[in-house]
Amino acid sequence: MSLSKLLTVCVIAISLNSTAAEHSRTIDIDSKVVSNHRATINGERINYSVTSGTQPVWNEEGEPTATLYYNYYKKDKVDDISKRPLLISFNGGPGSASVWMHIAYTGPRILKIDDEGYPMQPYGMKDNPHSVLDVADIVFVNPVKTGYSRILPNKDGKMPSADEQKAQFFGVNADIKYLADWINTFITRNNRSLSPKFLIGESYGTVRVSGLAKELQQAHWWFLNGVVLVSPTDIGIKRDGPVKAANRLPYFAATAWHHKALPTQLQQKDLNEVLAEVEAFTINQYLPALAKGAFISPSEQQEIAQRVAHYSGLSKAFVMRSNLDVSNNAFWKELLRDKGYILGRLDSRYLGIDKKETGDKPDYYPELSAWLHAFTPAINHYLREELNYKTDIQYKMLANVYPWDRSKNNTGEQLREAMAENPYLNVLVQAGYYDGATNYFDAKYTMWQLDPSGKMRDRLSFKGYRSGHMMYLRKEDLKTSNDDLREFIKASLKSQTHSAKY
Numbered sequence: 001m002s003l004s005k006l007l008t009v010c011v012i013a014i015s016l017n018s019t020a021a022e023h024s025r026t027i028d029i030d031s032k033v034v035s036n037h038r039a040t041i042n043g044e045r046i047n048y049s050v051t052s053g054t055q056p057v058w059n060e061e062g063e064p065t066a067t068l069y070y071n072y073y074k075k076d077k078v079d080d081i082s083k084r085p086l087l088i089s090f091n092g093g094p095g096s097a098s099v100w101m102h103i104a105y106t107g108p109r110i111l112k113i114d115d116e117g118y119p120m121q122p123y124g125m126k127d128n129p130h131s132v133l134d135v136a137d138i139v140f141v142n143p144v145k146t147g148y149s150r151i152l153p154n155k156d157g158k159m160p161s162a163d164e165q166k167a168q169f170f171g172v173n174a175d176i177k178y179l180a181d182w183i184n185t186f187i188t189r190n191n192r193s194l195s196p197k198f199l200i201g202e203s204y205g206t207v208r209v210s211g212l213a214k215e216l217q218q219a220h221w222w223f224l225n226g227v228v229l230v231s232p233t234d235i236g237i238k239r240d241g242p243v244k245a246a247n248r249l250p251y252f253a254a255t256a257w258h259h260k261a262l263p264t265q266l267q268q269k270d271l272n273e274v275l276a277e278v279e280a281f282t283i284n285q286y287l288p289a290l291a292k293g294a295f296i297s298p299s300e301q302q303e304i305a306q307r308v309a310h311y312s313g314l315s316k317a318f319v320m321r322s323n324l325d326v327s328n329n330a331f332w333k334e335l336l337r338d339k340g341y342i343l344g345r346l347d348s349r350y351l352g353i354d355k356k357e358t359g360d361k362p363d364y365y366p367e368l369s370a371w372l373h374a375f376t377p378a379i380n381h382y383l384r385e386e387l388n389y390k391t392d393i394q395y396k397m398l399a400n401v402y403p404w405d406r407s408k409n410n411t412g413e414q415l416r417e418a419m420a421e422n423p424y425l426n427v428l429v430q431a432g433y434y435d436g437a438t439n440y441f442d443a444k445y446t447m448w449q450l451d452p453s454g455k456m457r458d459r460l461s462f463k464g465y466r467s468g469h470m471m472y473l474r475k476e477d478l479k480t481s482n483d484d485l486r487e488f489i490k491a492s493l494k495s496q497t498h499s500a501k502y
Contacts, residue, residue, distance in 0.1 A: 082194035092204030117473030119374035171405025256313030329361035347468025
């Protein structure tokens with residue numbers, strides 16, 4: 001080969017290698033893009049910045065093992081940042097990106113949907129006049145593999161094995177440990193050491209923030225002012241057997257009321273009045289009856305079945321065939337079977353159509369299809385065009401993080417311990433009445449069982465809404481839930497006028 005041809009081949013090879021490197025589908029390990037915005041929130045004109053970027057997770061040897069994508073909303077011209085609260089937000093899954101609360105609940109920009117939360121075209125974003133950015137800065141964090149967050153190869157360029165990934169990231173306690181380390185770095189990097197600190201988590205995110213309250217306090221010495229549990233899971237507080245079965249009934253009643261499937265004498269009452277009646281029956285009669293199992297008397301079984309049917313919108317015969325224990329799947333399929341509809345799981349206001357009206361469970365969950373329909377185009381456009389964060393990495397709304405290690409889930413007890421050790425720490429529970437995945441009465445039960453001593457009862461509060469798992473999708477509840485969160489933050493800060501002591 002001639003020298004000129006050899007040089008040409010070398011130049012082409014260098015060019016190809018350079019092109020491959022420039023266009024590799026990877027995310028920057030440590031990056032930051034800042035954009036500036038204005039909004040009117042709670043009647044106040046606010047200028048704010050959004051930092052969109054990635055921040056590494058390190059192992060004990062100081063080597064980066066993953067990088068997490070985040071969006072940090074910060075109000076401009078704050079005189080004293082030490083008095084400005086910081087709200088750290090997580091969604092759940094456990095493989096869910098922090099998209100849902102980001103662009104539908106607390107952030108200053110939310111997706112375009114109708115007043116009840118259904119998708120509309122053209123897709124896009126609009127201002128959120130109810131965001132809590134007026135009272136707190138907010139950082140939305142995407143755990144490993146969600147959003148743009150990714151696991152990194154080791155120093156030898158090899159990706160960790162599935163078992164190694166699980167040990168590092170994919171389990172109740174591994175998740176809490178690495179996220180606490182990440183939060184510690186974020187706090188110190190962004191000069192938020194003196195700021196009042198709050199955690200908010202939705203669904204599985206409530207497990208995450210309950211454990212983080214203790215881990216941040218124990219391993220990093222950050223003491224929180226508040227933890228918000230949105231549509232909470234069990235956070236390690238068991239609700240098995242008769243409790244699990246009985247706790248569904250108030251949710252059944254709420255859903256049947258919404259679909260006008262209750263008897264007239266109940267249907268004409270306000271929902272809150274109906275739920276108070278059903279909750280009392282559930283605790284005082286239904287739960288004890290279920291606890292008797294097969295040894296319940298025939299007459300009592302008949303009486304309880306009639307009451308369950310009365311409150312659920314189901315037939316007495318159906319309740320009897322279920323041995324008084326009606327499953328969620330059976331309810332979603334049965335309630336509107338005669339009308340040809342199934343109910344949504346995460347929000348039972350949503351209706352779907354199955355291939356057959358027969359069967360004992362729905363073919364799919366219509367609410368999740370509707371949500372992904374609206375959220376996916378909105379978040380991808382928003383991050384790239386409004387926040388100016390550009391990458392060819394796919395934004396993963398829902399990521400495969402399974403098998404997830406759910407063993408040794410003691411997060412409810414960890415939250416109780418954090419509260420006991422920190423008199424400033426308050427907890428707010430928010431739940432939608434039409435959520436069948438993490439029903440609101442389970443949320444109440446969890447709150448009741450969190451502190452059996454009752455000595456911290458005044459630091460625990462519950463708020464319910466006439467919507468589902470993501471209660472903020474309904475326009476009326478978007479305002480109410482943000483107002484409740486805003487008041488919770490303000491009330492938690494008032495305690496700082498007193499010393500942290502009992």
